[in-house]
Amino acid sequence: MSEQKPIIRICDLHKYFGDNQVLRGIDLDIMPGEKVVILGPSGSGKSTMLRCINALEEATSGHIYVNDVDITSPSTDINKVREHLGMVFQRFNLWPHKTVLENVALAPKLVSKVDKASAEKKALEMLKRVGLADKANAYPASLSGGQQQRVAIARGLAMEPRAMLFDEPTSALDPELVGEVLKVMTDLAKSGMTMVVVTHEINFAREVADRVIFMDGGVIVEQGNPEDVLMHPKEERTKTFLKRVL
Numbered sequence: 001m002s003e004q005k006p007i008i009r010i011c012d013l014h015k016y017f018g019d020n021q022v023l024r025g026i027d028l029d030i031m032p033g034e035k036v037v038i039l040g041p042s043g044s045g046k047s048t049m050l051r052c053i054n055a056l057e058e059a060t061s062g063h064i065y066v067n068d069v070d071i072t073s074p075s076t077d078i079n080k081v082r083e084h085l086g087m088v089f090q091r092f093n094l095w096p097h098k099t100v101l102e103n104v105a106l107a108p109k110l111v112s113k114v115d116k117a118s119a120e121k122k123a124l125e126m127l128k129r130v131g132l133a134d135k136a137n138a139y140p141a142s143l144s145g146g147q148q149q150r151v152a153i154a155r156g157l158a159m160e161p162r163a164m165l166f167d168e169p170t171s172a173l174d175p176e177l178v179g180e181v182l183k184v185m186t187d188l189a190k191s192g193m194t195m196v197v198v199t200h201e202i203n204f205a206r207e208v209a210d211r212v213i214f215m216d217g218g219v220i221v222e223q224g225n226p227e228d229v230l231m232h233p234k235e236e237r238t239k240t241f242l243k244r245v246l
């Protein structure tokens with residue numbers, strides 16, 4: 001493991017929105033197979049950091065490497081980089097007029113120019129993985145929020161990404177639907193996928209994360225194994241935050 005190169009490397013990342021400095025020097029390496037959970041209060045810059053990783057936001061300064069490719073370099077083909085990263089958002093944004101299968105098969109067909117039959121075969125495989133093969137021909141509106149989010153995960157997996165990024169994937173769900181999504185994510189973690197997960201689900205962090213990162217005010221305040229950060233936080237800001245969410 002130690003000789004491996006990071007899949008994602010963030011070096012001194014700064015991000016401003018106008019005068020608002022949102023990220024203030026983030027350094028972070030994500031290793032192959034690593035599961036990293038990011039915690040932090042609202043507005044601390046978690047989403048902005050994730051969005052910088054797949055260039056949905058442009059870094060103001062610093063560098064981000066995905067598979068050794070500097071995505072902050074103007075000469076980089078960002079669409080190529082995005083193929084290596086699956087992203088799952090709080091809102092799943094499935095195409096309402098496409099079936100579940102078509103939603104999952106769409107990116108491989110458009111981006112990798114895979115033919116329809118192989119894209120759909122792959123999509124069905126991914127739907128099996130999230131336990132929704134039987135919904136392949138259904139439309140998103142007929143699915144529960146939890147099922148829709150599982151489809152969104154299958155969609156992210158369909159490109160066979162090197163890493164999956166999750167931004168509060170269960171925050172928009174009714175409480176009774178959270179478990180099925182976390183279960184799919186836990187299975188994915190067990191399969192060896194590299195994962196970066198922004199979530200307030202402390203139990204998920206405790207059970208799945210190799211590393212927990214606490215962010216506040218645009219910096220990484222504290223990080224370490226889940227036991228250390230969640231049970232024995234060193235920093236006052238981490239303690240205060242955990243008291244509120246636990």
Ligand code: ADP
Nearest residue numbers: 017020022040041042043044045046047048049
């Ligand atoms: P978190 O995900 O930790 O809640 P965000 O990364 O969403 O935090 O936001 C951090 C800060 O950046 C907030 O002050 C927010 O208002 C600001 N921000 C986020 N996105 C934008 C944007 N597109 N334009 C302007 N400000 C933004």
Ligand code: MG
Nearest residue numbers: 046047048168
């Ligand atoms: Mg956010």
